[in-house]
Structures are given as structure tokens and as C-alpha cells.
Amino acid sequence: PARPHQTTFVDEVVMTFSSPMAWLLVVALILTWSGVAIVLFDLLDYKTLTGTC
Numbered sequence: 389p390a391r392p393h394q395t396t397f398v399d400e401v402v403m404t405f406s407s408p409m410a411w412l413l414v415v416a417l418i419l420t421w422s423g424v425a426i427v428l429f430d431l432l433d434y435k436t437l438t439g440t441c
Contacts, residue, residue: 395403404410426432
């Protein structure tokens with residue numbers, strides 16, 4: 389008897405990222421968490437950005 393085709397993890401990822409909406413979501417998440425990390429870990433200081441002491 390023939391086994392039904394099992395989709396692998398890689399197949400799932402490829403299918404997911406063929407959608408432009410998925411890419412938009414990933415970019416939005418990266419931007420959001422980058423902002424959170426910058427604020428949380430003080431990576432950038434407002435005074436440094438503006439050039440004031």
C-alpha cells in the first residue's frame with residue numbers, strides 16, 4: 389500500500405513564506421522586537437542621537 393506523502397518541516401516553511409503576507413508579518417515582528425530591545429537594553433540613548441550632553 390502506498391503511503392500518503394508526509395510534508396516535512398522544510399515544505400511547511402517554504403509554503404508559508406511563499407505568501408507575501410507572511411513576509412510582512414516577519415518584518416513587522418523584527419522591527420517591533422528591535423525597538424523593544426533598544427529601549428529595554430538602552431542600546432541607543434536619545435541624548436546620543438540628538439548630539440546633546
